[in-house]
Amino acid sequence: MKKPVKTQELDLSIASLAFGGRGVARQDGFVIFVEGAVPGDRVRAVVTHARRSYAEARVKELLNSSAERVEPKCRHFGVCGGCSWQTLSYDAQLRYKQSQVTECLGHIGGIRGFEVDEPLAAEPLWRYRNKVEFSFSAGDRGAADSVKAIGRSDASDAAIGTGLDLGFHLPGDWRRVVNIQDCLLHSETTNAIRNAVRDFARGTGLAAWEQQSETGFWRHLVLREGINTGEIMVNIVTGPGDFPDAEGFTKNLTAAFPGIASLVWSINDTRASVATGFPFTVLAGRDHIFEEICGLRFKVSPQTFLQTNTLMAERLYRKALEYAGLEGHEFVFDLYSGIGSIALLMAKSCSEILGIEIVEDAVRLARENALANSVTNSRFISGKVRAALKNIELDRRPDLVVLDPPRAGASKKEIQRVIELGAPRIVYVSCNASTLAGNAARLAEGGYQLIRTGAVDMFPHTPHIEVVSLFERS
Ligand SMILES: C[S@@+](CC[C@H](N)C(=O)[O-])C[C@H]1O[C@@H](n2cnc3c(N)ncnc32)[C@H](O)[C@@H]1O
Incomplete structure (x- = not known):
């Protein structure tokens, strides 16, 4: 087959889903990413972009519907840019999200051989955002x-x-x-x-x-x-x-x-x-x-981050707490600590916790939230993780580091500083499996082995997934 050209119409069978959520078809060595298609569909698609080794297309007509396809529920579906996975059954969504996590860790990070928990399904499936x-x-x-x-x-x-x-x-x-x-x-x-x-x-x-x-x-x-x-x-x-x-x-x-x-x-x-x-x-x-x-009361301001799905955030944080395996004597670092959500939950199970967060207003609220929840063993520092870890003077090595960076993940230098802290365990909370995978590869170079991951679905009907991972120093 000749390389597809823009506006060309192609009849395609959708074999899988790409990271980010588009359907993937293969034709004569060409990969075609198809907007609006789910695995198992046969579609007529219009090419929107033609690149050297792949093309992008969107569905013009559904020729044969996949068994995993469902009717979209939202009246704005197809016009609005959100919730692109509404046409995929929820069971299938969860299965694809889970496999994208393990594929990212394997392909991008070269990480294999870790324990994978059953993904936690979202509840409720609609009207979940705060x-x-x-x-x-x-x-x-x-x-x-x-x-x-x-x-x-x-x-x-x-x-x-x-x-x-x-x-x-x-x-x-x-x-x-x-x-x-x-x-x-x-x-x-x-x-x-x-x-x-x-x-x-x-x-x-x-x-x-x-x-x-x-x-x-x-x-x-x-x-x-x-x-x-x-x-x-x-x-x-x-x-x-x-x-x-x-x-x-x-x-x-x-x-x-x-x-x-x-x-x-x-x-x-x-x-x-x-x-x-x-x-x-x-x-x-x-x-x-x-x-x-999780029974704690948090003040949230317009400037500060809060997980957007409250009910699933509770399950996410409980999973992070479970992975942390705290016994009560530990000194814990909570990096990218926001308004203290994870730190204040973990504070009850360790001896001391130190949060680092770039947004000053979030640090102010984390301190206030600690007081209001009668948490007395937490401290919060405002600044960038990289600089704060460089300048910090410690008389005790942390027993556990919790990382919860933004979508871009932690930078190379930040990961290097985390490795230098020498904590025996790291719990990494990620909203982006591909940047998690890149960071996991660096942690592996620094002597940390990925032991276990658990996906938590905070964002049904979108391709996004949250992942908690436990690393241990070999
Ligand atoms: C995904 S949120 C997690 C917040 C908190 N752990 C929670 O669960 O609510 C990431 C946080 O990292 C902060 N942040 C982003 N870049 C940072 C950096 N370089 N150093 C410190 N904090 C940073 C953001 O302001 C945000 O509060």
Whole structure:
């Protein structure tokens, strides 16, 4: 077969799933990654990109449906960029996630021969997120063209607005968003709040922020909801300028949604299209909300990280605690400690725990959270892991190091410093199996053997998976 070319149509059998979630077909030595296809499907696909050794395509027509295919539940599916695995049965999702973890560790890290726990299935499967981030965009009919371009002929126009839009980005289009009416990943209440904020923003006549011209006002909306406390945080992120009728907006929104414990407004006047990390003004309530995890109460601010699936975070942390195998006498390091979620849980089972975290506000909250939960054997240092470990003076070697880095994993130098700490055991909590695998390879070079891994599904209907791993120094 000749190399496929852009816009060419191909009939393909989908053999497997790639890391990241696309279907994989092979034709005459060519690998074709197919958006919207699941293993077992036979599809007619349109080539969207042709590279030297592989091509990318999207499904145009389903010729034969896989036994693992299910009907997507969300009305925005196929238009919205999220939850791409909704068409795969949940059993299959979990099986593929588990095999991607072991494949990453084997192929990228060269790590084999470790114990693999049964993956922990997510519960519930829908409306599980405690945080969602939406973007505003100028509503235009062009968005409907994008919908046609991604092959969703049945997308209702209701999903694509005409005024100011608020929702998730169209796949691959950072300028336009799908006007979300009901996202099944978060609660009905927070869906209603987003829709009310959109109605208000439309009524102001102010435009959405435009990246290119750096004009406009409305940028993002971040909603957080304490699943175990019912407290809601609404964070509106705008460009520079006065917030129109802030008083009326605040009064109406908090009256309509009494769960709002914190309503804050942040100004992002930079080019970076990010929704958090900026100073904010409290419009109503507090500058934080509370969430409870594993019986501990945590203060969470707009600047700080919290696992986005509260109920599965409890199971994740309990697994990390189990892997830690603490007996009570240990000195523990919690690297990338956030607001202290893991540290405060482990503190009860060890003699002393030291957290290191880059975000100062998270360190402040970790200290407050320790006090509020009567934890007296924890300390938190603010700074980058690499620098903090370099400067720290220790009179005792840690017995255990817990690592919970962001998606990019720990850097080479950070892993080197961890190895130099010489702890007999490491528990690594990862949200990205490929960076875990790279870090595991370095730990292996430093004398650490991977003993056991356990996948915990925090993100059903997406290809993401969380993994806890135990390493021991040989
Ligand atoms: C995946 S979160 C884990 C937080 C916490 N362990 C939890 O479970 O809530 C990663 C954390 O690492 C922090 N972080 C990112 N880069 C860092 C660095 N170089 N040094 C220290 N902390 C960092 C982030 O601010 C974030 O709080």
